[in-house]
Amino acid sequence: MQTKSKPQILKVEEGSIVTPLGFSTAGLHTKVKRKRNDLGVVYCEVPADSAAVYTLNQIIAAPLKVTKQSLAEEGKLQAVVINSGNANACTGDQGLIDAHLMRDAVADLFSIKNNYVAVASTGVIGEKMPMDKILPGIGNLAPQKSFDAANQFNEAILTTDTCMKTTCFETTIDSKKITMAGSAKGSGMIAPNMATMLGFITTDAHIPHEYLQVALKEVTNETFNRITVDGDTSTNDMVIVMASGLASNNALSPAHEDWEAFIQLLKQVCQDLAMMIARDGEGATKLIEVNVQGAATDEEAGMVAKTVVGSDLVKTMVFGSDPNWGRVMMAIGRSGMTLDPETIDITIGPHPLLVGSQPTNYVEENLSSYLNNEKVEINIHLNIGDGSGKAWGCDLTYDYVRINASYRT
Template sequence: MKIASKQPISKVTEGSIVSPQGYSAAGLHTKVKRKRNDLGVLYSEVPAEAAAVYTLNQIIAAPLLVTKESIAKEGKIQAVVINSGNANACMGKQGYLDAETMKKSVSKRFSIQDHLVAVASTGVIGEKMPMDKIIPGIDSITPKKTNQAAYDFNESILTTDTCMKSTCYETYIDGKKITMGGSAKGSGMIAPNMATMLGFITTDANISHPHLQTALRDITNETFNRITVDGDTSTNDMVLVMANGLAENKPLSPTHQEWETFKQLLKQVCEELAIMIAKDGEGATKLIEVKVKGAISSADAGKCAKTVVGSDLVKTMVYGSDPNWGRLMMAIGRSGITLDPHTIDIAIGPYALLSKSEPANYSEKLLSQYLDNEKVEININLNMGNGSGKAWGCDLTYDYVRINASYRT
């Protein structure tokens, strides 16, 4: 059995989704949306091992069906095409045909096999795809390996997002520099049930499809599955990872001594993107981070954290800077985990509210001032075991209603 090693992981300050070897990207405006880029392409100069996780909504948009079929063929992807402004969801047979047409158009544009193309769409559900705009865009788009190209791609995938979500990290495995970049979108219709968002991750690491899929599935449960904005799970959401092997490290697997280094690299990218999404919730003014320890298991801790951060009453409590900790106890109690109602500690920021389920002395004025911060930390100790977990969300504001009441207009 090999001894596990763990190399340091560093953030690449000016890095992006095109920073790993062999990747390029592009984004342009096809007028599907009134303004901003709405069509993007991500391209690897060689076929890349691919892994993906998808929405758990039983109604799945056509682009995801097409992407699943592509990856199932060989476990590889070389190009991804994504449009925003139209979800191509709930459009019946025509929706599937349109997604297939997008796939074949990209295949032709870059002279690659059909099954090496993934398709993603995001936007309004139930409207016909404007293929008269999409296809000319695909025919003219030219990926490049520049910061501007990455910026254009990042912009092309946004809907109600108020900011782009991008990150990049690097480490060394087998003496080879391994770089991983990520780009994501997500602001509304976000629930802790898979990854209600679109996320694209690129790396030059050498790893096969099965092991990459295992790593992504495990890490999704600790990152994208731990965010919520409004409790709704979309029809279109997916996280896709591409690994083209150009770093030329030895093939990664659970028996490789640097397997944990790779998983930590992937977790760092996924967690940062997940937090960005939670922070950018529609109408949000504050990021909420819930940390739970002392649970019977880490699964219980994660479930408890997700329940608390997803509670509308907790979210409005944070928005109003109202230290009504009874809402926290309510959410903990309905989380469905094993607990003892007499052993719970709760703190918001540095202020202890409960000790062994008994109210603590604290300054309501100071606690209310703390709740005015852009990031609010809620710490819960169940005092039952060694399980720990985290979840992220945002406050619920009047603007959330305003944004979604006029989403199509």
């Protein structure tokens, strides 16, 4: 009996969120923000099996409540509308009314059921929605399947982001080409579970809602839940996946022989977006990747990695290119995970610093030079098991304080 080969996941270099079959987007400026586009929509020509994961903050913004209501009906979506510049969070009964108004306006625009519309918002918390600008803007949304239209949407979802975040990959399932793409925003109030982030993922795979939800939850735990910038979790975090089914593969489920190919495709898209968000942390100059091996379990390895990359002292060490690796050891110790204090190895880049918890004779100048790179890798081996995991974050800089001290002005 032949073992099924590992699925081949290919990057689509010119791909965008509209590359999968059935999807189009639009983005425009309604003057909620001073300059950039601030209203966008993802539209699917057919009702798409959909899934979502949401913030674990107990304070949940009105758009998320409306989106949950929409998905609870049939597990399908045909449009997602998003505004930036105002989070519609902590806005009381009026906020919920406004989120429903946005949903209904989009449903009317495309002549679809209102439960086929999801709503997302991002921006300042606690301010009433400028519906006098948003509702006319919705009426002007005209989705297209073009690279320019995708970028108009990508811009519309940004807040303090310095760049658009988008990616696209493909694989083969049932001898059919399956494409998946994503667009995301996020650069501050980012902490695991999930981040101050919004993610929109499209695919032409045929996968029922219940199995798509299983896949998204599994992959989120290994990607979006492994990034951190500042330890804060937003009220508006959400990732939505829409599957048009237009690639005409057989319905995917965990019993399908190509299930793992789909999981790996989703993981690659989510990991790509997660790393872009971490790299674009407010004021950040460096991406930090922490790899943990030899942990008791994969879950514990992930928790150690998240603790290290989330440590303010580790972040400032990387920002200052100061090889104070004791901060990494400190973070490992306070992670609360299973470990043996006498068996830990730490390597930063190509430089072994600790072997069996014993310091090595490294050259400090060489390590300082490595820490000047735009990406810094910290590798940890606990030597107690077979568990492995990763997490991503960024350095903590003076600009982070400057940006957030004047966020509303």
